[in-house]
Amino acid sequence: MKLETKGITYSIDGKLIIDGIDISVKEGEFVGVVGPNGCGKSTLLKNIYKVYTPDSGAAYIDGEEIFKMSNKKTAKKMSVMQQENLVDFDMTVYDMAMLGRFAHQKMFSGDSDEDREIVLEYLKEVGLEGYEKRHFLSLSGGEKQRTLLARALSQKAPLIILDEPTNHLDIGYQYQIMNILKRQKLTMLCCVHDLNIAATYCDRIILMKKREVFKIGTPREMLTSENIKELFHIDTQIVENEKTGSINIIFLPEL
Amino acid sequence: MKKFKKHFLPLESNGAYLFFIFIMIAALIVSIAVSIVLGSVDIKFGDVIGFLANKISGRRVVVPTWDDSIESIIWDIRTPRVLTAFIVGAGLTLCGIVMQALTKNTLADPYVLGISQGASSGAVFMIMYGSMFFYGQYGTVLGAFIGAVISIVIALQIAKIRNKVTATQLILAGIAVAAMFGALTNIMIYLQRTGSDKVKTAQYWMMGSLSGSTWERLVYVAIVFVVCFIVIYAIRKMLDAMLLGDDVALTLGVNTGRLKLIMILVTTLLTGAIVSISGVIGFVGLTIPHITRSVVGSKHTRLIPAATLVGGTFLVLADVISRVIISPEELPIGVVSAFFGAPFFLYLIRKSRMGGKG
Numbered sequence: 001m002k003l004e005t006k007g008i009t010y011s012i013d014g015k016l017i018i019d020g021i022d023i024s025v026k027e028g029e030f031v032g033v034v035g036p037n038g039c040g041k042s043t044l045l046k047n048i049y050k051v052y053t054p055d056s057g058a059a060y061i062d063g064e065e066i067f068k069m070s071n072k073k074t075a076k077k078m079s080v081m082q083q084e085n086l087v088d089f090d091m092t093v094y095d096m097a098m099l100g101r102f103a104h105q106k107m108f109s110g111d112s113d114e115d116r117e118i119v120l121e122y123l124k125e126v127g128l129e130g131y132e133k134r135h136f137l138s139l140s141g142g143e144k145q146r147t148l149l150a151r152a153l154s155q156k157a158p159l160i161i162l163d164e165p166t167n168h169l170d171i172g173y174q175y176q177i178m179n180i181l182k183r184q185k186l187t188m189l190c191c192v193h194d195l196n197i198a199a200t201y202c203d204r205i206i207l208m209k210k211r212e213v214f215k216i217g218t219p220r221e222m223l224t225s226e227n228i229k230e231l232f233h234i235d236t237q238i239v240e241n242e243k244t245g246s247i248n249i250i251f252l253p254e255l
Numbered sequence: 256m257k258k259f260k261k262h263f264l265p266l267e268s269n270g271a272y273l274f275f276i277f278i279m280i281a282a283l284i285v286s287i288a289v290s291i292v293l294g295s296v297d298i299k300f301g302d303v304i305g306f307l308a309n310k311i312s313g314r315r316v317v318v319p320t321w322d323d324s325i326e327s328i329i330w331d332i333r334t335p336r337v338l339t340a341f342i343v344g345a346g347l348t349l350c351g352i353v354m355q356a357l358t359k360n361t362l363a364d365p366y367v368l369g370i371s372q373g374a375s376s377g378a379v380f381m382i383m384y385g386s387m388f389f390y391g392q393y394g395t396v397l398g399a400f401i402g403a404v405i406s407i408v409i410a411l412q413i414a415k416i417r418n419k420v421t422a423t424q425l426i427l428a429g430i431a432v433a434a435m436f437g438a439l440t441n442i443m444i445y446l447q448r449t450g451s452d453k454v455k456t457a458q459y460w461m462m463g464s465l466s467g468s469t470w471e472r473l474v475y476v477a478i479v480f481v482v483c484f485i486v487i488y489a490i491r492k493m494l495d496a497m498l499l500g501d502d503v504a505l506t507l508g509v510n511t512g513r514l515k516l517i518m519i520l521v522t523t524l525l526t527g528a529i530v531s532i533s534g535v536i537g538f539v540g541l542t543i544p545h546i547t548r549s550v551v552g553s554k555h556t557r558l559i560p561a562a563t564l565v566g567g568t569f570l571v572l573a574d575v576i577s578r579v580i581i582s583p584e585e586l587p588i589g590v591v592s593a594f595f596g597a598p599f600f601l602y603l604i605r606k607s608r609m610g611g612k613g
Binding site for chain 1: 267359360361489492493495496498499500502503505506507508509510511548552553554556
């Protein structure tokens with residue numbers, strides 16, 4: 001499973017948001033997209049998961065153009081976890097996760113035993129065993145986000161796109177969700193805000209700046225004081241974290 | 256009550272759900288029986304059973320003790336009327352469910368969005384001016400359908416800001432569309448009709464009535480209803496996904512473009528067919544799905560059959576009330592449904608303003 005984009009360009013109301021983006025994600029790789037607000041990272045992901053249609057360029061899964069696939073076929077190859085939408089309607093955690101099985105079901109058939117097993121397995125995986133009958137709107141932010149993660153995983157797609165999945169969550173939940181994701185051995189493309197999370201979990205990092213790809217490389221190559229200064233205008237000190245074996249970024253704001 | 260609701264509703268187990276469906280079927284049968292018995296001419300309950308037994312079996316199971324005029328009242332007037340009431344109530348409820356999934360908003364329904372008024376304008380136009388093109392009923396339904404399509408397109412376009420439909424925008428758009436088509440309907444009626452007839456016709460189209468129900472009209476609405484019900488039940492899982500937003504539905508594998516087209520088509524077709532036989536009856540599509548959701552949950556596999564039964568039964572009962580409350584005169588059924596629905600609408604607006612959640 002390989003994801004590739006070739007020259008994706010997208011504008012809203014004549015204003016260019018991203019310009020000619022070429023990226024690729026190899027099988028089993030965890031790639032993070034990092035950049036300041038408004039650099040176009042979320043727009044790039046939305047062009048990949050079909051919410052936006054690129055003005056030019058396209059995204060490909062294993063060489064097949066995503067926009068030419070049916071939504072059902074896309075859903076079997078690629079699942080998406082977004083920030084939680086505000087919804088007016090309530091449903092149980094189980095029903096919410098079961099929606100992840102939609103692409104695998106026939107129009108008039110109900111949920112199969114296999115569907116049920118998969119959903120229960122992933123609810124357990126994200127630590128929501130026993131929450132099946134709870135109502136989604138009554139959950140805390142972290143529980144909601146984990147429900148959405150269980151839904152995305154239940155889709156059983158080899159590629160998962162994470163569009164700022166841990167925004168608004170406290171630090172404990174952020175690491176918890178990233179740990180669950182890392183365990184899955186899936187191909188992942190993820191928008192990340194927290195540089196320390198990017199340093200800990202990503203195999204490669206794509207830095208974006210002003211509508212374009214700035215640089216691509218390993219966390220150690222990308223998360224340098226110079227690059228961070230360039231993108232975020234803040235001084236940092238990079239240190240080794242002996243426990244995780246990855247680097248940590250210490251911010252040095254002028255006080 | 257709050258505590259009761261927290262512990263027991265919505266009904267979780269399938270057994271409890273089936274029990275609720277069973278109760279609703281029983282309530283529907285009782286309502287239908289009451290509706291046939293009550294009215295300006297008193298009919299004995301035993302006679303109704305005896306007559307229907309003979310009629311349906313095609314034999315003389317029960318020896319008639321009633322006269323022929325009673326037979327005519329039961330079979331030609333009250334039976335088609337009560338079945339029409341059921342289909343109108345159930346159909347408006349289905350429209351409400353689909354429109355709520357389309358707009359992701361619990362306040363959407365054919366009346367609030369002005370779709371019913373659009374359909375009624377289309378129907379009136381065909382009756383007044385369309386006789387040269389189309390014959391009778393089919394022309395009326397076609398006109399109502401076209402009116403519904405025009406009004407839903409206008410309402411949704413106005414209510415949409417950056418692809419999101421907010422409650423305030425939805426209600427404002429609905430008021431404008433309803434006022435526009437309401438005025439149009441009245442102009443056409445007042446230009447064409449004279450004397451007390453025009454007041455009566457206007458009232459029929461603006462406030463709704465089931466007094467014109469016949470077997471002939473019932474049959475074509477029943478066909479439209481059954482077809483739309485099957486389509487809506489077939490897309491039930493996609494409707495679940497749509498509640499979470501178009502983006503989410505798309506990533507789950509729903510063909511959202513095609514689905515929205517189907518949703519708009521079934522709601523306009525159903526609204527058109529219903530309005531063409533009953534005029535504008537408000538708030539059914541708003542209140543019934545909401546109440547049923549609180550009992551059986553939001554999942555459409557459960558909601559669609561349950562709400563259909565609740566909506567149908569509600570309108571059968573509303574029709575009984577409209578006939579007996581100022582007997583021997585008849586109150587327009589839209590007055591009865593508004594009497595229950597409008598306060599509920601206010602409650603929902605208040606709720607959506609406070610929490611943004613339903």
